[in-house]
Amino acid sequence: xxxxxxxxxxxxxxxxxxxxxDVALRRVLEPEGGLYMAESAKVLGRALAAGHLxxxxxxxxxxxxxxxxxxxxxxxxxxxxxDAVAESVTGYTVHRGMLAAMHRPELPDPAxxxxxxxxxxxxxxxxxxxxxxxxxxxxxxxxxxxxxTGPTCADPLYRRSVRVSMGTVFxxxxxxxxxxxxxxxxxxxxxxSGFHVAALALSDDAVSLESFAATxxxxxxxxxxxxxxxxxxxALAAADSIVTIPMAGGVDSLNVAAASAVALWALAHPxx
Numbered sequence: 001x002x003x004x005x006x007x008x009x010x011x012x013x014x015x016x017x018x019x020x021x022d023v024a025l026r027r028v029l030e031p032e033g034g035l036y037m038a039e040s041a042k043v044l045g046r047a048l049a050a051g052h053l054x055x056x057x058x059x060x061x062x063x064x065x066x067x068x069x070x071x072x073x074x075x076x077x078x079x080x081x082x083d084a085v086a087e088s089v090t091g092y093t094v095h096r097g098m099l100a101a102m103h104r105p106e107l108p109d110p111a112x113x114x115x116x117x118x119x120x121x122x123x124x125x126x127x128x129x130x131x132x133x134x135x136x137x138x139x140x141x142x143x144x145x146x147x148x149t150g151p152t153c154a155d156p157l158y159r160r161s162v163r164v165s166m167g168t169v170f171x172x173x174x175x176x177x178x179x180x181x182x183x184x185x186x187x188x189x190x191x192x193s194g195f196h197v198a199a200l201a202l203s204d205d206a207v208s209l210e211s212f213a214a215t216x217x218x219x220x221x222x223x224x225x226x227x228x229x230x231x232x233x234x235a236l237a238a239a240d241s242i243v244t245i246p247m248a249g250g251v252d253s254l255n256v257a258a259a260s261a262v263a264l265w266a267l268a269h270p271x272x
Contacts, residue, residue, distance in 0.1 A: 001071045005080045009088035016101035017058050020090045036157035038146045040096035041066045046167030054100040063097035107175045114193035117145035124150040124235050125226035134257035140168035142264040147174040148215030180234035189236030195221040199239035201231050206244035214268040222263050224256050
């Protein structure tokens with residue numbers, strides 16, 4: 001690594017980190033520019049373990065030992081900045097010690113991700129990056145073999161998604177599915193790999209999660225819909241089963257990340 005002390009927040013070498021609170025700019029910078037942001041030593045370590053490479057790292061001097069433990073052998077610039085400069089550049093206080101601008105890996109074909117999987121989580125149309133990160137963390141902790149996202153789902157490599165997931169977006173294999181409608185759509189892709197498509201939704205003909213888990217198919221893809229309207233008509237039409245979590249207290253549903261965790265736990269612990 002190459003240590004580069006910087007004291008000017010306008011330095012062009014910090015361009016990757018500038019104005020991270022501007023959502024529109026970040027969407028241009030990360031997906032289109034081929035970068036994403038890894039925040040904290042734990043997240044950077046998991047990204048590196050997954051084979052991802054940093055373009056640069058920005059950190060304060062007090063965190064250098066942690067940075068050196070991760071990237072000392074890599075040919076990467078490490079920009080050492082005062083806390084005030086980091087806050088001026090990013091627009092927020094960098095509490096977790098470091099930020100790394102990471103090169104985005106090419107996403108694999110869904111068939112490759114699904115080949116050896118038995119239980120997968122499909123996130124369709126989620127717009128909240130916090131929910132995406134929380135769903136990935138639940139998938140990692142509760143034994144999902146992969147996560148697949150629909151074409152309109154929020155970016156799992158968005159900084160907030162990565163942070164909330166505690167870096168598990170690098171631990172769980174994932175890729176994007178095509179849209180549901182038409183030949184070769186998401187349902188066809190999942191069934192071609194031998195998956196039973198189970199949509200988690202409110203419906204009069206839905207089966208309870210407990211009943212579904214008791215007789216679960218060998219390979220299950222649990223599909224979760226967006227935070228407001230839930231699953232769209234095309235996703236529901238492509239499902240082999242519609243599954244619901246029975247609720248009490250006048251509540252009709254759970255937050256999507258919580259619901260995905262409950263569904264995955266139930267599949268891993270079917271009733272006797």
